[in-house]
Amino acid sequence: MPTSHAAWLPTEAWRAIGSHRTLITGTGPLVDTVADEVRAACAAHGGSVRYGDPSEAERYDLELTLGAESDRDTEGFQVARRDGRTTVRAATPHGLLHGLFHLLRLGPDAFGGDLPARSHRPATRRRMLDHWDNVDVHPVMGQVERGYAGGSLFWRDGAPRRDLARVGAYARLLAAAGINAVALNNVNVHATEARLLTDRLDEVAGLAGAFRRYGIRVHLSVTFAAPVVLGGLPTADPRDERVRAWWARTTAAVYAAVPDFGGYVVKADSEGQPGPFTYGRNHADGANLLADALAPHGGVVHWRAFVYNHRQDWRDRSTDRARAAYDHFAPLDGHFRDNVILQVKHGPIDFQAREPVSPVLTALPATAVAVELQVTQEYTGQQRHVCYLAPMWSELLRGAGGPAVAGLATAGLVAVSNAGDDPFWTGHPLAQANLYAFGRLAWDPGLDPVAILDEWIGLTFPGAPARLRQILHDIMAGSWRTYERYTAPLGVGFMVRPGQHYGPDVDGYEYTPWGTYHFADREGVGVDRTRATGTGFTGQYPSPWCRVYESLDECPDELLLFFHHVPYGHVLRNGSTVIQHIYDTHFAGAREAAEMRRLWEGAAGLVAPELYDRVRERLDEQVRSAAEWRDQINTYFFRKSGVPDAKQRRIY
Ligand code: GCV
Numbered sequence: 001m002p003t004s005h006a007a008w009l010p011t012e013a014w015r016a017i018g019s020h021r022t023l024i025t026g027t028g029p030l031v032d033t034v035a036d037e038v039r040a041a042c043a044a045h046g047g048s049v050r051y052g053d054p055s056e057a058e059r060y061d062l063e064l065t066l067g068a069e070s071d072r073d074t075e076g077f078q079v080a081r082r083d084g085r086t087t088v089r090a091a092t093p094h095g096l097l098h099g100l101f102h103l104l105r106l107g108p109d110a111f112g113g114d115l116p117a118r119s120h121r122p123a124t125r126r127r128m129l130d131h132w133d134n135v136d137v138h139p140v141m142g143q144v145e146r147g148y149a150g151g152s153l154f155w156r157d158g159a160p161r162r163d164l165a166r167v168g169a170y171a172r173l174l175a176a177a178g179i180n181a182v183a184l185n186n187v188n189v190h191a192t193e194a195r196l197l198t199d200r201l202d203e204v205a206g207l208a209g210a211f212r213r214y215g216i217r218v219h220l221s222v223t224f225a226a227p228v229v230l231g232g233l234p235t236a237d238p239r240d241e242r243v244r245a246w247w248a249r250t251t252a253a254v255y256a257a258v259p260d261f262g263g264y265v266v267k268a269d270s271e272g273q274p275g276p277f278t279y280g281r282n283h284a285d286g287a288n289l290l291a292d293a294l295a296p297h298g299g300v301v302h303w304r305a306f307v308y309n310h311r312q313d314w315r316d317r318s319t320d321r322a323r324a325a326y327d328h329f330a331p332l333d334g335h336f337r338d339n340v341i342l343q344v345k346h347g348p349i350d351f352q353a354r355e356p357v358s359p360v361l362t363a364l365p366a367t368a369v370a371v372e373l374q375v376t377q378e379y380t381g382q383q384r385h386v387c388y389l390a391p392m393w394s395e396l397l398r399g400a401g402g403p404a405v406a407g408l409a410t411a412g413l414v415a416v417s418n419a420g421d422d423p424f425w426t427g428h429p430l431a432q433a434n435l436y437a438f439g440r441l442a443w444d445p446g447l448d449p450v451a452i453l454d455e456w457i458g459l460t461f462p463g464a465p466a467r468l469r470q471i472l473h474d475i476m477a478g479s480w481r482t483y484e485r486y487t488a489p490l491g492v493g494f495m496v497r498p499g500q501h502y503g504p505d506v507d508g509y510e511y512t513p514w515g516t517y518h519f520a521d522r523e524g525v526g527v528d529r530t531r532a533t534g535t536g537f538t539g540q541y542p543s544p545w546c547r548v549y550e551s552l553d554e555c556p557d558e559l560l561l562f563f564h565h566v567p568y569g570h571v572l573r574n575g576s577t578v579i580q581h582i583y584d585t586h587f588a589g590a591r592e593a594a595e596m597r598r599l600w601e602g603a604a605g606l607v608a609p610e611l612y613d614r615v616r617e618r619l620d621e622q623v624r625s626a627a628e629w630r631d632q633i634n635t636y637f638f639r640k641s642g643v644p645d646a647k648q649r650r651i652y
Helices: 011-018 029-045 093-111 165-177 191-197 201-212 241-257 283-297 321-332 359-363 390-398 429-443 449-460 466-476 479-486 545-550 557-563 578-601 609-641
Strands: 021-025 048-051 062-066 077-082 085-090 115-120 127-130 133-138 142-144 181-183 217-221 263-266 300-304 340-345 368-374 412-416
Touching: 011 029, 011 093, 021 029, 029 048, 029 062, 029 093, 062 093, 077 093, 085 093, 093 115, 093 165, 093 449, 127 429, 133 191, 165 201, 165 429, 191 201, 191 217, 201 217, 201 241, 241 283, 263 283, 283 300, 283 321, 283 340, 321 340, 321 359, 390 429, 390 449, 390 479, 412 429, 429 449, 429 466, 429 609, 449 466, 466 578, 479 578, 479 609, 545 557, 557 578, 578 609
Parallel strands: 021 048, 021 062, 062 085, 127 181, 127 412, 181 217, 217 263, 263 300, 300 340, 340 368, 368 412
Antiparallel strands: 077 085, 077 115, 133 142
16 A cells, blocks of 8 residues: 555644653553654654653653543543643543644644633534445445545455554544544445454454554444345344344444444445335334344444435426435434434435535434534545535534534534545545544534634644645635535536536436436426425424525525526526526636636645645646536526526637
8 A cells, every 4th residue: 555645644743742841641542542642743853751650850841641630421631731831631541632632733832821721522422434435346336435535445355454554544643633433334235345244343353453542433334134144034124033133142242352342334225225114114113123232332323314215206296305314204203212323414415515404403302313424525526626625514513594503413423434545545635624624523513614724734734834825725715615606506406427426417317216306497497395386395494494495585595496496587685697696606616716726836846746746637627627517507507598698708
């Protein structure tokens, strides 16, 4: 495997910590990890570290102390600086590790003027990455489903990777961003991958060891049909005693091999995966079956709510995919065991560049809920385009134009990882920022996404001239909105090439069974999801959102075509007509992509040549692709509507 890029943990970022005298008190494997980190920093930058009892003769600039905070349950820590000494105190080793990475982010400020004592703790207990890695190379989806960063860090061509050093380096990066759980394999569990649960458990145990060193627990995606495909039983019916006993036995064996195992992730009755519907049972029956097997060991089941009819007749206007999660799961609220976590995609469809918040999130007050985001850029440029997603996630979390997700994600945040065996980890070097930002927002959803970007720039390019920091900032900060401008307009979504989901294909999904339509005709465009005349989806929202989305006057422009079918001449709240807005945003978006590439030229000589070239090559593709999007979208809507561009720009 090629040597990997240091990402947000280059040696230089450790200068402040590594050039001081540190005392570490406490014991345990994670405290050893803290000590190893500080030792490495000191070896590089000339400081010193004492691990254990303080020496009478020495005075310390930094004290990292375990066991001195009252709140023993959290991964929190307390930081202060007084009289020339910085202190980090934590009740748990996990807290101490997070405290160390907090100091890293502070840099020299951790050793400057006094810092009043401040406690930090994560907003959510589980901050998890889901890998969609396959053990075997899947004939269509490859080694990593929707992976745009090379191969898997864990498997290659059906075999485990022997060298776990890269996994260890990955775990370290994740811990430094605040992540504490990883699901190792794809939620589409194929034949070989199913066996990770039983006869390939040693591979899980090996990976768990590498992650454990940084306080990260591993989870496994399992197939609901495991009792049949692995256990040889005639059924996987959740009410069958043999099935229940099989899961209990199998789960006990998992915990014998991996004592701190996190639990299972399940995609059931979804896109061809097996599930409880086969046996006439509902999803609470299915989830509770696994929850009962995990409960004696303290594990959880992440049960995905991504259940919809993917064999819909496009002629049928009464079925609305957006309604599916709510229709299936809202009636089950209160029926799940305490250790079931319902894992809900943030939007009602599928990780588009713009979607409203999934209403099922607002309908589960008695259920533990995790919200799923997608760091891998399946629909947002596949790590060929710069698209810094944290501003979108932050809007969702804070509740800009919809219910605030942060308060609804009671059991944590989960995201599909964008990392692979690519030397830059993420294919596009600048896509590292999405991985970093996900961890930071999961820790504290109130953080400013642009401040996180600057933090990432500061860590990844320590000591860089201000000019470089500015270039990166200018390219990335608004890149999600730029991407949105040149792709599908006003929240309508899914105008991508079917299957691969890259590049424009306006009617690609229009007559397919997938339930993702835009209904453009010569009069107008958009999906009528109102109660008055459409699918009634707006009625799944609580007040005020059911009113806001139902109303043409109140619906946010960005979501207009998600909720309404409107004529091209409809005037938006921003004063433009729909058709003119389509033209204007597409010309602007493609222009902004070209401007990004121009800006990047200023970074020549300021970053490593390999990184410069990789970004430049991807920006070339982004500029090409954005122009293609612009021209296909504008031409399509010009031909449908016959309305010319008021500014008479070139449309084909
Ligand atoms: C893992 C989308 C993706 C699939 C993915 C699925 C899911 O449909 O295109 O590749 O499958 O979401 O989240 O389960």
